[in-house]
Amino acid sequence: MIVLDISVVLTGLPKIHNELGFTDAGLAWVQSAYTLTFGGFLLLGARAGDILGRRRMFVVGMTIFTVASVAIGASQSSAWMLSWRAIQGLGSAILAPTTLALLQTTFDEGEERVRAVSLYSAAAGVSATVGLVVGGLLADWLSWRVGFLINLPIGIATVAAARIYIHETKKRPGTFDLFGAVTSTLGMAAFVYGFIRSAQAGWDVVTLATLIAAVIMLGAFVLIERGAKQPILPLRLFSDSERSGAYGARVLYISAMVGFFFFTTLYLQQVAGLRPALAGLAFVPATMLHVPVAVIVPRLIRRFGRNPVLIVGMLIGIVAMAWLSRAGVGSNYWTAVALPMVLIGISQGLTLSPLTSSGVARVDHADAGAASGAVNVAHQIGSSVGLGVLIAIAAIGSNGLNGIEFPMRSTQEPSC
Template sequence: MSSKPSLPANRRAVLAIIMASYLMILIDVSIVITGLPKIQAGLGFGAAGLSWVQNAYTLALGGLLLLGARAGDILGRRRMLLLGLAIFTLASLAIALAQTPAWLLAARALQGAGSAILAPATLALLSTHFAEGPERTRALSLYAATAGIGATLGLVLGGLFAELFSWRAGFLINLPIGAVLMLGARRYLHETPRQGGRLDIAGAASSTLGMTALVYGLVRAAEQGWGDWLTLTTLAAGLLLLGAFLLLEARVRQPILPLRLFASRERSGAYAARMLFLGGMVGFWFFTTQFLQGVLGFTPLQAGLAFLPTTLPNFVSAMLVPRLTPRLGGARLLAIGLLACLAGLAWLGQVSAGTHYFSGIALPMLLIGLGQGVVLPPLTVFAVAGVSRDDAGAASGLVNVAHQLGGAIGLGVLVVVFAAAVPVQLAGAPLLAHRIAMVMDGSAVMLALALLVTLLLILPAHARARAPQADNAQLARTKP
């Protein structure tokens, strides 16, 4: 008989439902990118207004995540997953039927709100359905692999639908998928125990408004510059509101973000490293697409398929995480993955108008895919390790907040880098290539900071935690 652990049939169904729900969220973050030109032509968006097709979703998702996580603790996480799926699916239908820019943006914001309810429920349900140890590590590795391939899959599907059918098809496909997932969740997922108490309305309002103002200020800075008075006002308001949020959470009896989650250096490092990692990687996804289409002349479908050197290695390396973790340790594996991604981004920082796809794009993509596959699983494990069942929803919500806000803040910073890189002697495709090369250098800096956080906070804490286990194992081997 094989000693390899396997999941019962119902556990496999639980994992499939959770992963598919999370994948649907991730795909919709990126599915619009390759279809943006068709959306702009079809609905008459202006150049600045078009950016809000993405921003409306991100702001609603990032701003409401903590409230969604806390609601799951109080009302039940399976109930929140079903509610999130229902809102997300109906919003997808509204997007597909949109006839005006305002209609589309409102539906995208509603879809982001559905994601904010759904995302923390998926990770919390995974933590409660799988016991801590090898079983949960395996499940979290699959969950993180889903996070890694979601963005690329969205780009491929977005390009496919935009080129062969319509950009609307990318949202219509959510209807049957959402219906099947809701039926499966009712059958296979059990409800989590509900906690007593009430929602922290003041905390939810200050965190939502603060994160929204902060992200809006960064997005506006990319469009209007750092000297714009509204940019500075909203950034200052965002920071003040987030400061007020932390003060409230320290005093309220039932906070949506228990500050005790930050008592662990390992967990705090995981949240910080995740934000920095996503901040850097968002530049890779967003701007590489522009390089492929604007410099190399790829079609939307070709641009989506061009990311396969990242997608396939990402999936393979993520599947190897459960085997590599016992040998290397999660922290070392995380550092190795960050180094691989950092090398890939530094390589992409050398692109120019004369760069060839295979030598200048595909090979660094391979490094990035291999690295990303082993980065996200340990970051997810460290972010929820040692968390009590009562705090599972808040911890998982904070993972997703770090994920979304890291990407939103990183994109805002990198768009400023893109706009500032304007050599006088360049124009057209050479100028675009130069700007994107500067963005990749900026992304590499963010990943270098994530690696520094890993070396200073996560690796030492992980080494201290593993030392007693190694001593016990040595004693067991030497005991007569």
């Protein structure tokens, strides 16, 4: 639901722009309002599950997300939509890490958990592409609103199923890390906002001041965590080299993947001239082998080890990106876009699951939510910071790319 909605919005933006009267500058905030609260509240949402009970927080997060989705689908103004997109981001910040934490505490470490995480990663990876397809079809044939309203029956069914099938985890007594929660939330929000702004307005004084403030707050957060009795992000999570490496690798890999979705969507619509529905369908090759590959990952890891699987997955991704970068005006879709997309699907299937498993490896059940939060923070930094950096780089050379305009970046105001 979380990943699907992010992709549905991308293909629905032109019609959202027209129906709700967004300015070009305001349209960028349809994504940014969500991203800001999602990234800002991730650590708080993750630790809340450890302390208050993970099933309880899963239900809370799903309820917030579902209610916000319905409100977005019923939007009659841009202000209303942006407000509820921010609230939806809060629901996601609770839901995403709690879901992964529940997998950790439900399945024992080893092959059983690897299999569960593989399916979890496959669902997330495929949803990004399926969202583009579904979003394009809905925007063209029905309405972008349906993509949000459909979350109501799904959300109700999921909450009911959670109450029946998921066992509640024990509450943890003690004090809540209030100062850690405040500094992490403000620091992450400022960090994400700074890079969002850099993609929209460039590296001006406000952008630099925001990023400096973020670094100061996150530095204060680390100092607070060192002395906190029950830290919101235990620094002991980073004492394990495998977990730390997985967080760093996830930031870089997700930066590449978000660039793939963003720039390929622009290419298909602005250069190849495809309608939103066809542009969405054009991403189908990226899903063809993703799930089958993700399903066999546990067997591959058992036979070859986690690191070789990761290395092969990333090398395939590098080859695919290099191949896709050759697409230009008049390029054949099947050879220039579809075939490298197939390789990208294989790369995601081989890479995301091992990165997730390594990010929560050998973590005590009491810290399951915090570790899941760290995985999601790495993912969010890759999405927001990575995209901001890539758009800034692309804008430098955009004069040499005929026909391409970069929608969150211009010399005056963001373009749709």
